[in-house]
Amino acid sequence: MKDVATEKPRRGRPPVSDEQRERQRLDISRHAVRLFAGQGVAGTSGEQIAQAAGVSERTFWRYFPHKESCVEPLLTQSVDAFCAVLRAWPAELELIDHLRAAYTPVVDSSAGDVDSVLDVVRLTHGEPALRAVYLMLHERAENALVDVLARRLGQPADAIDVRVQAAAMSAVLRVATDDVAQATVGGVTSGALDGHREQLARALSLVLRGLSQATTSA
Amino acid sequence: MKDVATEKPRRGRPPVSDEQRERQRLDISRHAVRLFAGQGVAGTSGEQIAQAAGVSERTFWRYFPHKESCVEPLLTQSVDAFCAVLRAWPAELELIDHLRAAYTPVVDSSAGDVDSVLDVVRLTHGEPALRAVYLMLHERAENALVDVLARRLGQPADAIDVRVQAAAMSAVLRVATDDVAQATVGGVTSGALDGHREQLARALSLVLRGLSQATTSA
DNA sequence: CGCTTTCTGGCAGTTGCTGCCAATAAATCT
DNA sequence: AGATTTATTGGCAGCAACTGCCAGAAAGCG
Numbered sequence: 112m113k114d115v116a117t118e119k120p121r122r123g124r125p126p127v128s129d130e131q132r133e134r135q136r137l138d139i140s141r142h143a144v145r146l147f148a149g150q151g152v153a154g155t156s157g158e159q160i161a162q163a164a165g166v167s168e169r170t171f172w173r174y175f176p177h178k179e180s181c182v183e184p185l186l187t188q189s190v191d192a193f194c195a196v197l198r199a200w201p202a203e204l205e206l207i208d209h210l211r212a213a214y215t216p217v218v219d220s221s222a223g224d225v226d227s228v229l230d231v232v233r234l235t236h237g238e239p240a241l242r243a244v245y246l247m248l249h250e251r252a253e254n255a256l257v258d259v260l261a262r263r264l265g266q267p268a269d270a271i272d273v274r275v276q277a278a279a280m281s282a283v284l285r286v287a288t289d290d291v292a293q294a295t296v297g298g299v300t301s302g303a304l305d306g307h308r309e310q311l312a313r314a315l316s317l318v319l320r321g322l323s324q325a326t327t328s329a
Numbered sequence: 330m331k332d333v334a335t336e337k338p339r340r341g342r343p344p345v346s347d348e349q350r351e352r353q354r355l356d357i358s359r360h361a362v363r364l365f366a367g368q369g370v371a372g373t374s375g376e377q378i379a380q381a382a383g384v385s386e387r388t389f390w391r392y393f394p395h396k397e398s399c400v401e402p403l404l405t406q407s408v409d410a411f412c413a414v415l416r417a418w419p420a421e422l423e424l425i426d427h428l429r430a431a432y433t434p435v436v437d438s439s440a441g442d443v444d445s446v447l448d449v450v451r452l453t454h455g456e457p458a459l460r461a462v463y464l465m466l467h468e469r470a471e472n473a474l475v476d477v478l479a480r481r482l483g484q485p486a487d488a489i490d491v492r493v494q495a496a497a498m499s500a501v502l503r504v505a506t507d508d509v510a511q512a513t514v515g516g517v518t519s520g521a522l523d524g525h526r527e528q529l530a531r532a533l534s535l536v537l538r539g540l541s542q543a544t545t546s547a
Numbered sequence: 548c549g550c551t552t553t554c555t556g557g558c559a560g561t562t563g564c565t566g567c568c569a570a571t572a573a574a575t576c577t
Numbered sequence: 578a579g580a581t582t583t584a585t586t587g588g589c590a591g592c593a594a595c596t597g598c599c600a601g602a603a604a605g606c607g
Binding site for chain 1: 606
């Protein structure tokens with residue numbers, strides 16, 4: 112009959128835009144991470160985070176279901192940037208070349224958050240609750256990669272080879288990220304980020320080479 | 330001077346053995362999983378689990394830090410079995426052959442828990458909290474794999490190639506496990522388990538082939 | 548300005564989980 | 578056997594993590 116979202120004679124206060132909501136979450140995220148780094152996750156209460164971010168505790172809990180998920184908006188920046196680059200991967204290019212050309216490691220639109228993102232990654236060691244949301248995030252990325260690979264290989268998204276490739280890629284991304292976070296404890300240098308990209312590109316293209324042999328030979 | 334654990338004139342009640350503690354945890358785990366499957370995680374309280382398992386709520390919380398970690402003992406059976414097989418991988422054998430010879434997919438010492446384990450794996454979809462502990466568990470397995478691979482390749486355990494291989498392997502294991510859980514919704518058949526092993530062995534050996542090219546050529 | 552809808556904050560209440568203490572259990576020593 | 582020592586258990590109190598409910602404030606529109 113009618114489209115789902117069309118012809119809305121909208122009447123009251125419009126719901127807040129997704130981007131604005133995401134910006135709000137990111138803002139809270141920054142405060143939360145600073146507190147987490149300073150006094151640990153267990154030592155930081157939801158009330159503290161809310162107060163630091165300048166919202167009431169009630170609305171804080173509306174933005175985040177658990178306090179550990181406060182790190183998600185910051186981390187998402189890094190992971191989503193990688194996924195976006197992958198989505199823009201032209202069919203005629205080797206992955207390694209595409210990454211060299213288009214991937215600026217942790218930075219994307221994140222800009223000033225590079226240090227914070229790496230801080231969080233380091234925090235995830237020794238803070239199991241944070242590590243868990245980190246892993247969940249990478250699994251979300253994995254699903255995004257499934258779509259990209261399925262389209263590229265012309266296979267259904269539930270094909271086992273596609274899912275294996277995607278899982279391997281997101282796993283590689285994770286260890287490379289952990290590695291660069293470890294390497295930049297004393298501050299980020301552009302050299303470290305370049306090295307990270309090289310390492311990631313090399314490992315990724317090898318994983319894909321090994322597996323596409325399977326795909327094409329099967 | 331003296332060894333750490335030797336010459337103990339132990340006096341009072343001896344602490345309970347690790348195996349016994351683990352058996353107790355496993356027992357509680359079974360009850361918890363049944364409840365989780367029946368009424369969801371959120372709908373199951375710690376008190377309920379404790380009561381079902383026949384212990385006080387207080388001691389229940391001593392055995393499990395969060396109620397979601399109740400699934401861990403059951404899941405560990407499956408993951409640990411795989412790690413044990415990998416540890417016993419003889420140097421002269423191809424991985425795929427070793428797996429065919431020594432790996433009985435989800436079953437090991439688990440024996441009667443196969444269905445429960447697969448139930449939990451299915452539960453992790455749609456129950457994010459359970460999925461998180463599932464992923465954490467696979468990361469523990471990943472670290473175990475790092476040791477195995479480091480010894481086999483004669484490289485330090487923190488070598489990037491070793492960690493990439495281990496991560497890829499544990500990711501493949503996870504995808505394959507999810508897959509067999511999905512395939513056995515209506516009950517396990519030995520054929521399904523065999524197919525699972527074949528799939529896993531194939532994908533794994535390909536990941537390793539691709540990456541050991543990197544290792545040997547670098 | 549009235550009307551409508553959405554967002555926020557406050558409050559009460561439930562549940563997850565921890566610290567503390569008394570009671571019990573399992574071992575050794577006399 | 579009984580005293581002693583150490584480990585585990587269970588009960589209770591209490592805090593922190595959330596959630597549901599409701600009354601306002603805010604943001605659009607005629």
